[in-house]
Amino acid sequence: MLGLPSNLAYVGVLVFVLVGSLWLEVALRTHVFARLPRLLLVLAVVIWPFLLWDAYAIGQGHWFFDTDRITGIYLPGDIPLDELLFFLIIPIASILTLEAVRSVRGWPVGDGSDEDQAKVSQP
């Protein structure tokens, strides 16, 4: 695909996700990376249940990977490194999307920010 090594196919899809979402940080001033401690805390928590689920599903054979299309680097539990990257990038893209919607529409999410509470208190 596109002349790249085939074992970068999985990572290539993740690059597509990043390209599709990171521009929001600039164009919509989502300020997600400006709130890095909060972002890193989310990532540090959210990956665990999904890594456990992944390890179980791989062990049970629920899903499996074309070994020609992943990096070939594995974590404990036979989890491809590509999967860990997925569990980091999808939450980042999700939060960027939420903050992009907030940037444009200003809808409250109840995160305690002054701007948010001003919206909540409005009739």
Next chain:
Amino acid sequence: MTYTQIAVLSVLIVVVFDLFVLRTRMVTRKAFWVSYAIIAFFQLITNGMFTGFGIVKYDGDAIIGSGSPAVGAPPIFGDGRIAFAPVEDLMFGFSLVLLSISLWVMFGRWGISRTPVSGPPIWRRRATTRTKD
């Protein structure tokens, strides 16, 4: 348990966390559902790439539909699949997205990196800062 069973359970668990454990109540908010609609659209594209190109394959005993073929792409629609991917993947994705966003809001409520808030988009002038031109 099958992928189908775990996927349904995961949605239930994450919704309970959102409503009653983390108490972020994202599933009651317009901001969440509009965001999720955008995310789900792009999930269908990216998941379609993972499954249509055969990067990830599934065991027919674990999902509603049939297993992924050894060679070639699975059906685009039907046989328990949407855009090549098993419908279970939509539930998996929903859980990952809702838990991520719920945690993000919870840590904000805890006072961690509440600011700078998002916006305004670059095509809108900031209300307070006005450059001369």
